[in-house]
Amino acid sequence: MTTHNERRLLPWSGLDGKPCYLTIEANGGYLSRLADQIESVQLDLAAELLEHAFEVLGDGEVGQDELRCLTMDMTGALRDVHRVAISRGRRLPPMDPPAWEGDDEGPRLPAVAFG
Numbered sequence: 001m002t003t004h005n006e007r008r009l010l011p012w013s014g015l016d017g018k019p020c021y022l023t024i025e026a027n028g029g030y031l032s033r034l035a036d037q038i039e040s041v042q043l044d045l046a047a048e049l050l051e052h053a054f055e056v057l058g059d060g061e062v063g064q065d066e067l068r069c070l071t072m073d074m075t076g077a078l079r080d081v082h083r084v085a086i087s088r089g090r091r092l093p094p095m096d097p098p099a100w101e102g103d104d105e106g107p108r109l110p111a112v113a114f115g
Helices: 030-058 064-090
Strands: 007-013 019-023
Touching (some): 007 030, 007 064
Antiparallel strands (some): 007 019
16 A cells, blocks of 8 residues: 555654654554554543533633643643644545546636625
């Protein structure tokens, strides 16, 4: 299987805070499987945190400290989910453009659609 990008963005950073990459192996080696497991945990934690956020924000008596803590947790989860999305997106094969792309005429809508 040919991949779009031969390097995988890992779900952790190096000691210097820079992104870590792994050369993609055809059979999925140990580090690749470990990265899959960590991504799964990160996505599960983000989903749980999202549920918690709805509960906290629905409480009319939530304090500033709790909101600050929730915001910090949500920021970290968003960072992790964003990294997972980038990593997985880079591993998708290139797609053929839609059939309508490149059509100079574009979609045809009646004039009433524009008010």
